[in-house]
Amino acid sequence: MSLLEINKLTKHFGGLAAVSMVSMELESNELVGLIGPNGAGKTTLFNLLTGVYEPSEGRITLEVDGKKQSLIGKKTYKITEMGLGRTFQNIRLFKELTVLENVLIGMHAKNNVGTLAGIVRTPSFYHSEAEMKNEAIKLLKIFNLESKQTEQAKNLPYGEQRRLEIVRALATKPKILFLDEPAAGMNPQETADLTDLIRQIQKDFSITILLIEHDMSLVMNVCERIYVLEYGRMIAHGTPAEIKNNKAVIKAYLGGD
Template sequence: MNILTVKNLTKNFGGLCANSNVNLEVRPQELVGLIGPNGAGKTTLFNMLTGVYEPSEGEILFAPNGKEIKLNGRKPYKVTKLGIARTFQNIRLFTSLSVIDNVKIAMNKDVKSGVISSILRLPSHYKEEARMEREAMELLAIFHLDEKADELAGNLPYGEQRRLEIARALATKPKLLFLDEPAAGMNPQETAELTALIKEIKQRFQVSIVLIEHDMSLVMKLCERIYVLDYGKVIASGLPEEIRTNKRVIEAYLGEEV
């Protein structure tokens, strides 16, 4: 069974159709690419899949544990609780908080101790805090950010902020992870490191990943299947070698075989 099934998804903004009859499937522990020109509707699609936008038409089905759940109409925090996390095209960290606090905030959905235990400083509160601290540091170590745990997130270099945003998303323990242009603004060395990191994330966390990306080298190296959007519609889908030689994709987006 697919972990995500999208059926005829459409989003209208007044007279503008941002997405039209989009059909998409993601299998368990699969890495799928979503590419296309600027303005093709890729981020709008992500926003519908994560509850930011309500679809005008169509259906979103998520099956984290083998049973399909309809996501239409669910708020973003409810979508997160079900097992979907994302990063953003423009980094959205809590820049005035520490690196570790950015990660711990994402763990709140699993906190079992209540408000009363926090106010009264009961043993259960301290036990929960210790667990979150330990798990956050373990996660930061994977991203080589553990030595900067107490620094302000806003003081990190750009590439490290990107990594922190991915770490924060993974702190919610997702089954499905959406990455919106994770390599944007990175230099070639940072992009190579990110490519290796995404491979490690998929294997270590056994998570399905859908990524929007304009760096075709990264897309072709990482993705098992690729969907291509143009003017809000899927114009092609298939294996990387099929996409790189697809005449319609070359004409609409690639410009040449990659």
């Protein structure tokens, strides 16, 4: 049973088909790339999978407790609770909040303390808050951000802001992590560090990662399989070696052989 199945997914914006008849599958604990030229529909696909947009056609199903559940029509927060976490092409941290507070916000997606307990501040509420804080600090320590926990997110260097956004997504305890161009704006050393970080995440957290990225060296180095979009349609799927030599992919990127 595939962890996530996408079948003939389509999204129209007026007369434009941003995503058209896209099908793909993700298995447990694998690292998959999604590439394509600018405007190919990659981020639109992410937005469909995470409930930002609703598809015009098609199906999206996620394996939850051994059963297939449709994601169509579900709110974004509900999809997060079901196990899909993501980062964004443009960093979307809560810039005025501290590093620790950003991670705690992610953890509240899995907080089981009821509304009433939160209002009257019961012992269970304080116990839950303390547990979440300890867990958040452990996460920050793994990603070398523990010493920055009291700093405002806006004061972090660009590379560390990218890392913090990944930590916040991991704080939701996802089964699948969608990374939307995590290397955007990074220098070569930051990109190399990110490559190691993505490998570390998959190893330490045993989760599936779907990576959108324009840096081909990063994609080819870390991904086990790669899907390729062009003008909203899937034109290729295979291993990095197969994709590198695929004529349709070469033409999509370079306009010829």
